[in-house]
Amino acid sequence: MSIGREQWVRTADALLGAAWRHASPDRAFLDLPGRPSHSGVRSDGLEGYARTFLAAAFRTAHGDDPHNWLERYAAGLVAGTSGRWPAIFDVGQPMVESASVALGLRLTKPWLWDRLSCQEQDRAEAWLREALRHVPAANNWYFFPYTVASFLEAAGRGDDETRQAKQRAMELLQGWYAGDGWYSDGDGRAFDHYNGWALHLYPALDAHLGGEPITTRLREHLESFSLLFGADGAPLYLGRSLTYRFAAATAVALGAVTGETPLSPGHSRVLIGRTLEYFLDRGALTGGLLSLGWHGPHEASLQPYSGPASPYWASKAFVCLLAGPDHPLWTAQEEDDDSDRTLALPGPGFLIQRHNGVTRLHNHGSDHVRPFEGEYATDDDPLYSRFAYSTATGPTARHNVADNHLALVHRGDRSVRRRIHPLGARDNWAASWHRPVFDADQVMVPGLRVESVTAVWDDQELRIHRVIGAPPGTRAELTGWATDLPSSLVAVCGWTGEDRRTAPQGTAFSPVVHVPVLTADVEGTVTLAAVAVLNGEVAEADWQARVDEILKITLDACDKG
Template sequence: MPDEDRTLSPYTGYTRAHWEAAADSLLAAVAPYATENGALYHLPGEHTSWSGRLSDGLEGYARTLLLAAFRRDEKVLERYAEGLAAGTAGVWPRVADRSQPLVEAASIALALRLTRPLLWDRLDDGVRQRAAAWLGDALTAEPWPCNWELFPVTVGGFLAEVGHEPEASRAAIDRGLERIEEWYVGDGWYTDGPGRAFDYYNGWAMHLYPVLHAHLADDTRLLDLYGGRLSRHLADYARLFGGDGAPMRQGRSLTYRFATTAPLWLGALTGRTPLSPGETRRLASGALRHFLDRGAVDERGLLTLGWHGPDETVLQGYSGPASPYWASKAFVGLLLPTDHEVWTAREEPGPTDRADAVTPVGPPNWLLQSTTSDGLVRLHNHGSEDVRYDPYYTRLAYSTATAPSTSYDNSVIVGDDPSRTDIEPLGAGDGWVASRHTAGGGARVVNLVVARGAVEVRAHLVVGADPGTPVRVTGWPEDDGVHAELLPAHNLLDSAGVTGPGATLFVALARLTGEPDPLPLTESVSVKVEGAQGQGEYDVRVSWPSGPSTCFRFRASDGRPSASSWSVKPR
C-alpha cells in the first residue's frame, strides 16, 4: 500500500491510491487460481457452497470480473475477455430458476455494461452472441423472492443496451422493479423479501442495482425515484459504522465485508447523498482499512471466508470460496474521476466521530447508540428478524465491536428456550425503542430499551408463562478492547428471576464500553418501578443524573394481562 496521507485523510490515511492498490492486489492474487481458459476461478478452501464446485468457479470469475470492471484496467480485462469466450462455449452452468448462476449473471452483465468500450465492443461477434444468449436465460429465470429479483433487472439493463431481446429485457426490468416495491417500507428502507429482514442487503443490493441501472441508462425519472430513496437511506446508514471503521455485525452475508461501503460511493457517484465528500470517503476508507488491518486478506492475498480472518460463524450454505468477492462492490467509487471532490476533499468526521447520539430508525424499529469516547455503535434490534439466519437477526442488540455468542447474549430466555420469534415493533423515539415477541413455551415478552451515552435500561415484561418459570436476561458478550456490564434493577437476582401469576416485569442495567474507567452504572441512571404483580399496568421511571426523567407505561389495552394485548410507550 502507498504511504498514509494524514493531511488529506486525517482519520484513515487512505486516498484513491490506496483503493487502487487494494483493487490491484486483490486482482493479482486471484489470477493464479484461474483455469487455463480463464473461465473459472477455483479459489482454495474447504468450505464449498451448496451449488457445487462448478458454480463456485463461475462465482470466482464473475465477482472478480466486477472488481476488474470498477478498476478499468485494460490488461486485466483482456484476461476476463478470454474467460468469457470459453465460459459461454459450454463451460459455465446454465442460468436456471433460483440457481446461483443467476446471481453471477448479474455481476457479469453489470461488468460488461460498465466496460463496454474496453471489453464487449472488442469481442468477436460470435462471442458476443454466445454471451448474450447465456445471459438471456436470466431474463425469464425465476428468482428467489428477495433481492434476487434485481438480478434479471441488471442483466436486462445490459442486454437492452446492446439490443439483445429488447422486449424481453425491458419486461425483466419492469417486472423486477415492480416486485421490490412490495418491500419498500419508507424512509429509504427495504426488507429483503417478505417479512422484516432488515440488513446490509438494503445497501449492496436493493439500492445498488436500481440506482446503478438508472444512472447507466441516464433515466432521470428512475434516478429521481431510486436516488431519492438512497439519499434518505444514507442518513441512517452512515450511523452504522464505528469510529474504527467497523460496520455493524448484523444480518447475513457478512463475509462480503467492505461491500458495506458500496451505497456510500453510489450516493457520491449519482449526487444522491446527504453526506459531504469528505464524510463519504472517511466512512468508506475507514471500513476498507478496518478489514485490511485485521486479517481479512490472507498471506496469499486472498479474501477469506469470515469477518476479520476466517470465521465460519458468519457463513451461510450458499457461501463458497469466492463468495467474499462480492466485496468488489466497494470499489464502485473508482468510477468517480480522480478530480472528483470525493477524492480531493479533506476527510471530515462521520457521525460516530462528532458526538454521542441515540438515534431512532423508524422502518426497522431500531435504536442506534454511539459514543465518541470509544467509537462504538450499538444497534438495539426491535423490528428485524429472519429466523433462518439466527443469531445475526434475532438478538436484541448488536454492535460494531462484538459478535453474537453461542451462549445467547442480548436475549430473554424464558424457561430453557432462547428463541425470539414473531417480533412486533412497538415504536421508537427520543432515546428509546420497544417491541414484543414470542418466547419459550408461547409466552410473549414486551421489551423496552432506554439509552443515554453508553448506558442502557432494559425492561422485559413476560406474559403468559406458567408461574415459577425461570427467566434469564443476558447482556453484551465480552470482546477484546470492550467491557460488558449487566446489573439487576427489578425482579432479578444477578441475571435470573422467575415469573409470578399474570405478567412479570424484569429490569436490568446494561453497558458496553471501551472506556477504561466509566462511572459506575448505579450512579449513571436510576430506575423506579410501580405496579403490582398480575395487574394490567406497570410504570417504569428512568432518571438520569443530569437530564430528563421519563416514565414508560406497560399496559394491557383491555385492562387484562393477556399475552397479545400488552404494549409500552412513554407516558
C-alpha cells in the same frame, strides 16, 4: 489521512493479481482455495470469475487498464459462454453471478463487449438471458435478472422480456419498503446490509449509468446507515453474508458517485477508506486472497451458500472508482464526524446508539422470518434475533449461550425470539413484542407474550421486558454483551440472580468471550429491568424512576393497541 483513489486502485489490482493465480487454463473459472459451497465446484469457479470481474470493471471503467485485466476476462467470457459455465436455473447460484458478469460488461462495454465478434456476443447474450427466464429467490435476487436486463438494453438488445424483468423487480422493491430509507430483503422483516449492497445498489447504479433519476430513497437510507460504522471503520455486525466485509461501504460510495447522499464528499471518503483499512489491517487476507470470515477465517460468519470466492462481493465497494481522479470524493477536504448520536427508526424498528466511537443497534423490528416459514419454528438465528448488535462485538454462535437475549425456560425447554412485532420507536427508545417459541415438544405456551423496550442515554442502555402469562415454574434469563471489553449488566427490578457464562466458540471479534446473565423465577405478569453498558460501567441514576417513565410512554400505551 484517509485512503485516496490510488490506494483503492492498488488494492483492487492486488486482489485481482492474487485471484488470477488460481485461474483455469481457458480463464473461464477462478478456482480459489477453501471450502466448497453447496452449489458445487463449477459454480464456485464461476463465482470467482464473476465477482473478481466486477472489481476489474470498476477499476477499468475509465479505460485505464495497465495490467490487461479485461483481456483475461474477455477470454474467460468467450470460453465460459461456449458451454463451460453451468447453466442458469431457478434459484441457482449462476443466476447470482450473471448479475456481476452483466454489470461488468456494461461498465467496460467499449473495451470488452464491443470488441467481441457478433457470434461471441450472441452466445454471451444467450447465457445471460436465461436469468430472465428462470425464477429468482424471493428477495434481492430479483435484481440479478434486473441487472442482466439493464445491460442487454444498454447493449441495444432490449425487448419486452428485459422491460418486464426490470418492471417486476421495481414493483417488488416498492412493496418491500418499510420507511426511513430501509427495504426488507423480500417479504417479511429482514433488514440488513443487503439494503446497501443490493437493494439500493442495482437500481440506483442502473439509473446513474443511464442518466435517469434515482428513485430508491438512497439519500434517506444514508441518513441512518452512515451511522452504522465504528470510529475504527468497522461495519455493524448484523445479518447474513458478512464475509463480504467492506462491501458494507458500497452504499456510502454509491451515494458519493451519484450525488444521492446527505454526506459531504470528504466525509464519504473517510468512511469508505476506514472500512477498507479496518479489514486489511485485521487479517482479512490470506495469501493475498479474501478469506471466508470477518477479520480472518471465521466459520460462524458464513452461510451454506458461502464458497471460496463468496467474499469477493466486497468488489462492490470499488464502485467508488467510478468517481474519476478529479471528483470531489477524492479532492474535497476530509471531514470526520464521530460525534455521539441517538436515532430512532420506526420503519425497520431500530434504535441507533453511537457513543465513544462504537455504534450499537437495538433491534425491535428485524427478524428474517419468512411468511411461509411460520412464526413458531424453533430455529434461532443469531444474526437477526438478538436484541442488540454493535460495531465492536459479534453475536455468539448458535450453540453457545445467546448474548443480548431474553430467554424463558419452562419444563427444561428454552425459548427463542422469532417473529418480532414492532411497537414503535421515537427519540431515545424502541419497543416490540414477541411470543416466546420453545424447542422440543413445547412449541408455544398459549397467552405467553413478552413486551420489550430499550431506552438509551449516552452509553447506558435501559432494557425492560414485561413477561405476560408465564406459567408456574418458568425462569427468565437476560444476557448482555458478548465481548472481552469491559461490560456490565446490572439488575434494576425483578431480577434475583446473576451469573457470567463462557461462550467457548467466541465471536468474530474474540476467540472466547464471557456473557453476563441475570435470572429470575417468573409467573403471570412480571416486569423485569436491567441496565447494560458496552465497554463501560453503569452510571449512578434513579433507574427505577426511568423504568416507570419509559413504561408510561411505551408499553402501557400498547395495552390499548
